[in-house]
């Protein structure tokens with residue numbers, strides 16, 4: 001049986017329930033995305049083992065916005081693994097989500113194994129690229145060191161890394177200027193560890209796929225505002241909100257982006 005992972009990203013919810021970002025009410029679109037997810041699960045279409053939320057939970061970083069996200073996640077909350085984006089505040093996240101939220105100075109936000117039997121187990125790792133007050137991301141040396149040790153210790157488990165900022169350029173200069181800074185050490189590290197099969201990010205509010213040597217990089221749309229690919233400056237895309245599903249099966253995987261019906 002494949003293990004299904006749901007990735008939600010770039011929620012950008014605000015304290016005001018009616019607030020709009022680039023014309024999109026992000027509270028409404030997150031509500032619609034979760035309704036679509038719940039309907040799919042109720043219909044037997046999906047069966048998510050874990051929900052990973054890859055940052056930018058809020059746009060205003062207020063406690064009320066995080067509380068709204070927490071309430072909307074409802075019964076999914078115990079299955080959620082979360083990492084911060086640039087539009088997050090670790091301190092407020094922790095006050096609302098407790099131990100599930102990132103801890104200041106911790107090398108990593110989660111490392112866990114999915115599934116019930118060892119033969120099918122995949123390791124999920126959440127990296128924390130948040131830099132307070134900045135739009136770009138960084139992986140400090142301490143986190144890279146931690147990741148190197150983690151990958152040495154669990155060399156046999158196929159691994160899926162989640163992080164907010166992509167470690168490569170995606171062809172939109174305005175986004176490429178706020179991607180992961182100095183990604184070479186990270187790319188070298190995962191290049192040396194062939195069990196890293198997937199790197200999944202948010203931040204770019206669009207679907208994007210490329211190869212990182214032996215691993216595949218997948219960027220996931222936002223549950224709210226979409227950005228048009230390959231633009232010099234920010235241009236919104238009328239594409240509906242979306243999310244990504246990973247199906248992990250033994251040593252193989254499939255992934256797809258699902259968008260809300262228009």
Ligand SMILES: [Fe+2]
Nearest residue numbers: 010056203204
């Ligand atoms: Fe975002």
Ligand SMILES: [Fe+2]
Nearest residue numbers: 056085086203
């Ligand atoms: Fe972001």
